């Protein structure tokens with residue numbers, strides 16, 4: 087741990103890796119985040135309308151519920167669980183492969199602090215990119231819901247818009263982003279840990295990447311409860 | 320020069336190296352030979368400090384490695400180059416970037432000088448310009464080995480380590496790699512240590528041969544002395560194949576030199 091978070095051997099190389107990782111871990115996740123968020127936003131509007139179709143409920147119910155689900159849980163927790171699968175397995179298998187093909191030994195022999203060189207840029211890049219992913223996910227979820235309102239007319243656009251804006255608490259956005267930063271740290275560090283400590287062959291890389299995804303998912307769920315308790319309750 | 324004095328290493332109570340003493344001189348290619356499981360890889364990893372030895376001295380030109388702090392060890396490693404069994408090229412970098420990497424990390428050269436040096440090293444191992452922008456997965460095993468050699472010599476190391484440089488190569492390519500390593504060793508006056516069980520390499524480049532068996536150092540000498548080593552263990556290993564037995568018989572009959 088101490089070796090991972092120490093000062094990089096050469097800052098120039100660190101920043102180069104950082105940019106590279108911001109692209110591979112962050113930008114390349116943009117597609118999946120956008121697609122899933124749009125569809126989840128859309129489906130939420132439809133489901134909520136079906137379940138809560140009562141004249142007693144105010145017209146803004148659907149928009150409000152959709153917004154709160156997105157802001158509070160979906161765009162941070164659920165999105166991170168999905169990213170744990172994508173990014174976590176990517177990191178674990180990449181570092182694990184470097185371990186079994188002696189690339190990590192090669193770094194060590196050159197006198198490079200391999201843990202620092204490989205892991206620190208990944209962890210920091212993912213943490214830097216995370217808020218962007220969360221905000222985009224929120225926006226896309228709302229656009230998904232909006233399109234349903236626009237094209238299917240299950241709810242009217244005005245109703246939906248009123249709902250979106252009703253009793254809006256900006257703190258929720260902060261809460262969500264804060265959570266996602268913690269999750270980003272969990273995903274990238276847990277996956278790096280499993281990848282870096284692989285012993286054996288290709289099979290073990292596969293196992294490490296499964297372990298990374300499962301364990302980081304569990305940690306995300308647990309820390310979600312703890313954080314929510316502190317920040318919202 | 321690297322000198323080993325009574326080096327011991329155990330794993331979980333099983334002693335793998337049982338007191339190895341040997342000398343490796345600069346400008347010469349030294350070979351560590353021995354059967355599979357005899358402890359060659361463990362010895363090499365102990366030499367470069369990936370394993371910490373339990374007892375004994377490993378002296379790099381007067382500096383005893385087991386006494387060093389982690390920081391000193393890392394400084395010493397910058398004087399080392401290593402060729403790994405599977406080449407261990409960084410597969411997210413191109414051929415040229417692989418060779419430039421150690422220079423970028425540890426030299427104070429400008430970007431232009433770095434690229435020039437990398438191109439010089441790649442040229443030295445006879446790689447053609449066309450392959451510089453390819454990734455390791457796109458070139459053959461023999462070419463990967465050459466890139467790995469170029470990367471290992473980029474920082475002008477004093478010590479070069481090769482773990483089975485010929486594994487997975489055909490006899491002709493093996494020969495090319497062996498000769499390349501020997502030439503470079505002489506040219507840059509490096510202390511080169513090679514792990515191998517390839518008898519062709521032994522005959523071709525074995526200036527200095529260290530034979531180990533079951534964790535003991537059994538014999539040290541040059542390939543010229545191999546035929547009358549007087550060591551039964553060594554004969555058993557070297558002349559295991561019919562080809563080499565025939566060579567030995569011919570040698571004894573006619574006194575022919577090889």
Ligand SMILES: Nc1ncnc2c1ncn2[C@@H]1O[C@H](COP(=O)(O)OP(=O)(O)OP(=O)(O)O)[C@@H](O)[C@H]1O
Nearest residue numbers: 330331335353354355356357358359360361362516
């Ligand atoms: N990290 C380790 N932990 C425990 N035992 C080990 C370790 N590394 C090697 N060994 C044991 O040390 C012995 C020697 O292994 P080593 O890899 O050095 O053999 P070798 O001479 O290189 O063989 P080969 O020619 O097949 O590569 C083996 O019995 C092996 O099981």
Ligand SMILES: [Mg+2]
Nearest residue numbers: 359360361514
């Ligand atoms: Mg070996």
